Amino acid sequence: MVDMECVVQGIIETQHVEALEILLQGLCGVQRERLRIHEICLKSGPHLGTVASEVRLLCDLEQAEPSWTVIHAGGAMRGAGAEQISVLVRSMVESKTSKNALRMFYTLGYKLDHELLRVGFSFNFHRGAQITVTVSSINKMLKLHATDEAMPVTPGIQMVEVTAPATAETYAEVASAVSSFCEYLAPLLHLSKPGISTGVVPAAAASLMSDGGGTTL
């Protein structure tokens, strides 16, 4: 069965990230996980009779033993049904792999397109679907693979992504669960389909921060 995922994205000012974390902690009821992911985007083609193919190699640098995953995100679902859904539904295949996957894909004719370093945190929980919320600063490398010298692409702004795995049978209810969850984050950020920028929310974090420590009775 083809794997799919439901995705929405948004941005938030770095100064409001702490407030978002407090809100997420309360909503999810799980501990956050630190995130430090080196993402390498590889492209192949296009050649006559084929479309360009893109894979992303992700190396989780937070692990004691860095672990690698290769991901191929396919095209978004199209048509009237897709337009009525407030989240992007796309095909996605991922596979764990060992460290020389990069060499393997180079050998197969893929070429480095770009690379970046995501630094932040994520929450992984179940709320109508298995949802992952990722809050991270996107950084670029000035030298090839130099993760220690990464620089923010958009200083002062962080990316928020909400994803949930789905199948061709379950995507409608998963999309609904993601949409419902996103409503709780509305005071702090707008989340929409990737590629549709909605900017930052004007008045946001003060109320959360003032109440962040809980209320003394």
Added chain:
Amino acid sequence: MDLSKVLDCINNTCISCVMQLSIVDMECVVQGIIETQHVEALEILLQGLCGVQRERLRIHEICLKSGPHLGTVASEVRLLCDLEQAEPSWTVKHVGGAMRGAGAEQISVLVRSMVESKTSKNALRMFYTLGYKLDHELLRVGFSFNFHRGAQITVTVSSINKMLKLHATDEAVPVTPGIQMVEVTAPATAETYAEVASAVSSFCEYLAPLLHLSKPGISTGVVPTAAAAAASLMSDGGGTNL
């Protein structure tokens, strides 16, 4: 090349190390065939030569091809699933072209580039998604010896089986009944391939009474002396009482 990071990294798992130390992997290979009736004798000989326990082998091999498209060559990868493990483990392997030229012709083993990577079970789906198509699949059943003798050498003795239905490993039937494939491989690099090839050649001489080993694609058939050599080995297989 700045090796400072590599030297700081204990196990070469960081991305800098992976890239900076990305010497192209190579392997030295020879192949041959043996009649199934003589496999037990070969196993006794290998056990004596290698001094290690044999490992049972049951590998589902899926060959995938991509292309060719205009401006590209056909690309082939093999997905290997080790069914002997309690939790089947997957490896993806790309075998490149053989080394060519005068130097290569003087060596009695095939030297070729090779890259392999461990992967999880949905690698097959991943490669299908990337446009690769199933070319063929087979099941190798047998045993292997892995040891060091001038190089890290692996000897694989296996029956090659085909599946009548897609992925139906339980219903596999031998491609060549009564004949098994023997393969001797050793990893190498562009710097070490000459001595690795020499080590493989030297080792193969010990197997000469039972089988001829040559570069893949150059068939030398079975050895006339195999039956006599096997009988001699089998009669002495249990060791000599002093």
